[in-house]
Each structure stands twice: as C-alpha cells, then as structure tokens.
Amino acid sequence: xxxxxxxxxxxxxxxxFNCYANYAPNQIAANVCCKLFGNKDASDQxxxxxxxxxxxxxxxxxxxxxxxxxxxKPAWLxxxxxxxxxxTWINKNSWENLSDQEQIFAAYHxxxxxxxxxxxxxxxxxxxxxxxxxxxxxxxxPSVKSKLLACGLQTLxxxxxxxxxxxxxxxxxxxxxxxxxxxxxxxxxxxxxVKHQIAQLSSELDQGxxxxxxxxxSINDQVTYLQEIIx
Numbered sequence: 001x002x003x004x005x006x007x008x009x010x011x012x013x014x015x016x017f018n019c020y021a022n023y024a025p026n027q028i029a030a031n032v033c034c035k036l037f038g039n040k041d042a043s044d045q046x047x048x049x050x051x052x053x054x055x056x057x058x059x060x061x062x063x064x065x066x067x068x069x070x071x072x073k074p075a076w077l078x079x080x081x082x083x084x085x086x087x088t089w090i091n092k093n094s095w096e097n098l099s100d101q102e103q104i105f106a107a108y109h110x111x112x113x114x115x116x117x118x119x120x121x122x123x124x125x126x127x128x129x130x131x132x133x134x135x136x137x138x139x140x141x142p143s144v145k146s147k148l149l150a151c152g153l154q155t156l157x158x159x160x161x162x163x164x165x166x167x168x169x170x171x172x173x174x175x176x177x178x179x180x181x182x183x184x185x186x187x188x189x190x191x192x193x194v195k196h197q198i199a200q201l202s203s204e205l206d207q208g209x210x211x212x213x214x215x216x217x218s219i220n221d222q223v224t225y226l227q228e229i230i231x
C-alpha cells in the first residue's frame with residue numbers, strides 16, 4: 001500500500017472516530033469499556049468525588065460516564081491508581097489507601113484528563129506517529145530489494161518511534177492533568193489539597209524515592225511544577 005492511500009485511510013479513520021466520539025451515544029462506548037476494564041460500581045464516596053470534579057470542570061452528561069472499579073487482572077491495568085477513558089476506572093485497594101485529600105486530588109486529576117480530551121488525543125497522536133514512521137521508512141529504506149528485509153526494517157523503525165514518542169506524550173498528558181487539576185482546585189479555594197499533594201510527594205523524595213516510569217513523570221518533576229502553581 002503506498003503512502004498516499006495509507007494517509008487517506010488514516011484520515012477517514014480519524015474523522016470517523018472523532019464523529020463517533022462526539023455524536024454517538026456515549027453509553028454504548030462506555031458499555032464496551034466496562035467489559036474491557038471492569039463493570040463493578042465504585043463506592044458512593046468515590047462516585048461523589050469524581051462527579052463533583054466533573055461539575056467543577058463543567059462536564060455534562062455525567063450519567064453516561066461510569067465510575068467503576070478495575071476488576072480485570074492484566075498487569076498493565078493493575079499499575080494504575082485510576083484512569084479515564086469514556087468514564088473513570090479505579091484500583092479499589094490503591095484508592096482506599098489514599099488519604100481524603102489525596103483522593104480529591106486524584107479525582108480532579110482524572111477529570112482533567114476527560115476535560116482536556118486526552119484519551120482521544122492519544123489515539124490521534126499514536127496513529128499520527130505510526131503514519132509518520134511509515135512515511136519515514138519510505139524515504140530511508142527505498143532501495144532495499146528484499147521485501148522481507150524491507151518489512152523487517154520498517155517494523156523496527158515503527159516500533160522504535162512508537163516506543164520513544166508515545167510514552168513521552170503520555171507523560172506530557174499526565175503533567176497537563178496534574179497542572180489543570182491543581183489550577184482548578186486553587187480556583188475553588190482548595191489550595192490546601194494541592195499543598196497536601198506536594199507534601200506527600202516531597203515525603204517520598206525525602207525517603208529517596210524518585211520513581212518514574214515510561215508513562216508517568218518523576219516525583220521530583222511533579223513537585224516542581226505543582227509548587228509553581230501555588231506560589
């Protein structure tokens with residue numbers, strides 16, 4: 001398939017998905033997510049916190065945005081405290097180990113992901129990166145005569161670009177959600193929640209724990225950009 005056809009197909013997919021996300025009944029998509037991630041209702045307290053955050057951000061049709069526990073067991077799902085994708089899913093044990101202030105910040109963080117449209121943007125960014133890798137491959141490996149070798153090189157190139165760029169964008173989204181959540185809390189007169197979050201993160205640093213991952217900023221980075229907001 002030549003690059004022109006691939007770009008056309010990608011454009012059609014993106015437009016179709018965007019139309020679906022904006023106009024299709026959210027309940028249908030949410031039901032699919034429930035089957036993938038978990039369909040057990042979160043506690044009334046967690047629902048109340050997240051719905052309050054949604055109200056603060058002016059998010060409508062919250063009845064079509066489920067708040068559920070993560071009940072499926074893949075390891076990649078269990079690493080999350082919570083995540084947002086046409087609804088919010090919570091790791092029950094991790095959530096219940098948080099203090100009240102930490103739960104409030106987490107609720108606003110997850111709601112900020114929805115407000116900033118991060119799930120849809122991440123799909124666009126991933127597809128865009130993949131298409132860019134195909135285009136780059138067409139430029140860099142046009143003279144390889146062996147189709148098998150060319151396919152192998154293209155696969156390696158695409159995997160490398162996706163492995164480098166997609167995690168970087170995921171980290172950027174996490175930072176944006178932290179900042180937007182903190183800004184909203186400060187606007188609502190809840191700066192103490194942000195200060196408590198900074199104190200908890202600083203405590204982790206004092207213990208020599210500056211953990212980071214492919215998809216999340218380091219604790220030191222979180223402390224730095226949150227402190228800038230409350231100054």
